[in-house]
Amino acid sequence: MSAGFSYKTFRREVLGADLLVPITRGKQVPYIHFDNAASTPALKPIMEQMMEFLAWYSGVHRGTGHKSILCSQVYEKCHTQIGQFVQADLEHDTVILVKNTTEAINKLACRLNFSADDVVITSEMEHHSNDLPWRRHARVVYTRVDEKGLLDYKHLEKLLQQYYPHVKLVTITGASNVTGHLNDLDFIARLAHEYNAEFMVDAAQLAPHHAINMHPHYDSRHIDYLAFSGHKIYAPFGTGVLIGPKNTFLQGEPDIIGGGTVNLVTPNLITWAELPDREEAGSPNVMGAFILAKTLEYLQALNLQNITAYEKILTDYALQRLQTIPGIIIYGVGPRLGVISFNLESIIHNQLGTMLSFEAGIGVRTGCFCAQHYVRKLLDEKTPSSLSNNNTYPMENLPGMVRISLAAYNTHNEIDRLIDILKQIADHPHYYRRKYPYSHIRGTYYPRDDNLQNWPAHYNLII
Numbered sequence: 001m002s003a004g005f006s007y008k009t010f011r012r013e014v015l016g017a018d019l020l021v022p023i024t025r026g027k028q029v030p031y032i033h034f035d036n037a038a039s040t041p042a043l044k045p046i047m048e049q050m051m052e053f054l055a056w057y058s059g060v061h062r063g064t065g066h067k068s069i070l071c072s073q074v075y076e077k078c079h080t081q082i083g084q085f086v087q088a089d090l091e092h093d094t095v096i097l098v099k100n101t102t103e104a105i106n107k108l109a110c111r112l113n114f115s116a117d118d119v120v121i122t123s124e125m126e127h128h129s130n131d132l133p134w135r136r137h138a139r140v141v142y143t144r145v146d147e148k149g150l151l152d153y154k155h156l157e158k159l160l161q162q163y164y165p166h167v168k169l170v171t172i173t174g175a176s177n178v179t180g181h182l183n184d185l186d187f188i189a190r191l192a193h194e195y196n197a198e199f200m201v202d203a204a205q206l207a208p209h210h211a212i213n214m215h216p217h218y219d220s221r222h223i224d225y226l227a228f229s230g231h232k233i234y235a236p237f238g239t240g241v242l243i244g245p246k247n248t249f250l251q252g253e254p255d256i257i258g259g260g261t262v263n264l265v266t267p268n269l270i271t272w273a274e275l276p277d278r279e280e281a282g283s284p285n286v287m288g289a290f291i292l293a294k295t296l297e298y299l300q301a302l303n304l305q306n307i308t309a310y311e312k313i314l315t316d317y318a319l320q321r322l323q324t325i326p327g328i329i330i331y332g333v334g335p336r337l338g339v340i341s342f343n344l345e346s347i348i349h350n351q352l353g354t355m356l357s358f359e360a361g362i363g364v365r366t367g368c369f370c371a372q373h374y375v376r377k378l379l380d381e382k383t384p385s386s387l388s389n390n391n392t393y394p395m396e397n398l399p400g401m402v403r404i405s406l407a408a409y410n411t412h413n414e415i416d417r418l419i420d421i422l423k424q425i426a427d428h429p430h431y432y433r434r435k436y437p438y439s440h441i442r443g444t445y446y447p448r449d450d451n452l453q454n455w456p457a458h459y460n461l462i463i
């Protein structure tokens with residue numbers, strides 16, 4: 001890690017990093033956010049800039065007033081800054097601002113104008129958002145994952161050969177939101193291009209933790225399309241990103257049309273606006289774009305490589321300590337982000353997640369993380385009894401895992417706190433299972449705690 005990055009300094013800039021939250025026994029503890037793969041908190045310095053800019057906020061593009069002109073310019077500049085963050089070629093590519101990664105992928109799936117023979121290759125590792133949208137528009141085939149949950153690159157090549165020349169797109173996640181596995185994007189790009197297919201990266205998980213280079217168009221490592229979400233990269237204000245060649249979006253009609261997408265409208269004629277306006281129907285989220293651009297600028301100044309290096313130290317430490325818990329099953333191996341999914345043999349995942357929250361103030365995620373295909377595969381290998389072939393599962397017995405996901409403001413001390421409580425639970429499973437029964441009314445596990453009514457008012461909103 002090069003000089004200049006201190007997780008302590010960074011942590012001080014993270015909003016809500018040291019919040020106190022209530023737990024059982026009437027206590028309060030500092031909250032541990034180990035759910036960064038779902039959403040990251042916002043950053044104080046960016047919120048200050050936001051407040052300053054908010055005074056100048058105005059609708060963009062159609063106003064003649066000073067504020068509107070200023071906001072239009074800022075909004076346009078945000079597109080450039082966001083593209084530069086991933087080294088997009090802004091002469092050939094357009095940056096389209098949407099709501100999140102899901103919307104970005106749905107948009108691209110609509111806009112790729114698939115014909116009946118076209119094939120999309122994705123993988124068994126994907127989040128549903130990089131699977132379901134393609135099913136609607138093309139024939140989808142899945143690159144296998146091996147028994148360790150790693151992408152089977154040989155199988156990917158086999159699929160490219162088998163479906164050549166019909167593979168229009170290979171679309172793979174940069175990193176798994178279940179195991180944190182990092183895929184070899186350079187290798188996949190080369191392979192896809194060798195078979196004349198375009199390459200898309202779902203960077204929802206990768207972007208907050210690793211520097212991304214889309215590479216120039218002439219480079220075989222070029223990423224043709226990229227999608228990511230602001231709320232996973234410290235900018236939770238409703239902006240997501242889709243980057244891809246202008247040519248793609250200049251063909252055909254935008255998927256959503258109306259205000260902002262057109263130049264000329266008569267009863268019989270529409271001419272579409274320039275890019276990216278034609279793909280950003282309606283009044284845009286100027287503040288969301290501003291906050292995302294400023295956040296990316298901030299992260300660039302920290303240097304993404306420093307973030308990657310610190311998170312690796314933290315992840316290695318978490319893995320090493322988790323392995324000491326009796327009866328733990330950790331899923332996945334190899335190069336990964338700080339995303340670690342596991343199960344305790346003695347406690348079902350969602351019950352354990354509730355215990356971590358109510359016993360120790362630790363926020364994790366449980367279940368299948370919108371990657372049912374992948375989670376099922378991993379569970380089948382490790383805990384075959386946890387699954388059935390039914391299409392539905394009783395709520396109290398859903399298949400799944402517990403996931404912690406780390407970020408650059410998390411600390412070794414927070415990991416120690418997780419390990420302490422996991423050890424206690426693993427050593428006394430009967431006690432904790434009894435303490436956390438399942439409520440059919442609430443549809444969740446909950447703490448059987450005498451002091452519930454004494455908890456702070458905001459807690460009563462939750463339980």
Ligand SMILES: Cc1ncc(COP(=O)(O)O)c(C=O)c1O
Pocket residue numbers: 037038100101102103127129130173175176177202204205229
């Ligand atoms: C790998 C991956 N892709 C896509 C998504 C969807 O992101 P969003 O909910 O921001 O659309 C997620 C969300 O967790 C994800 O982890």
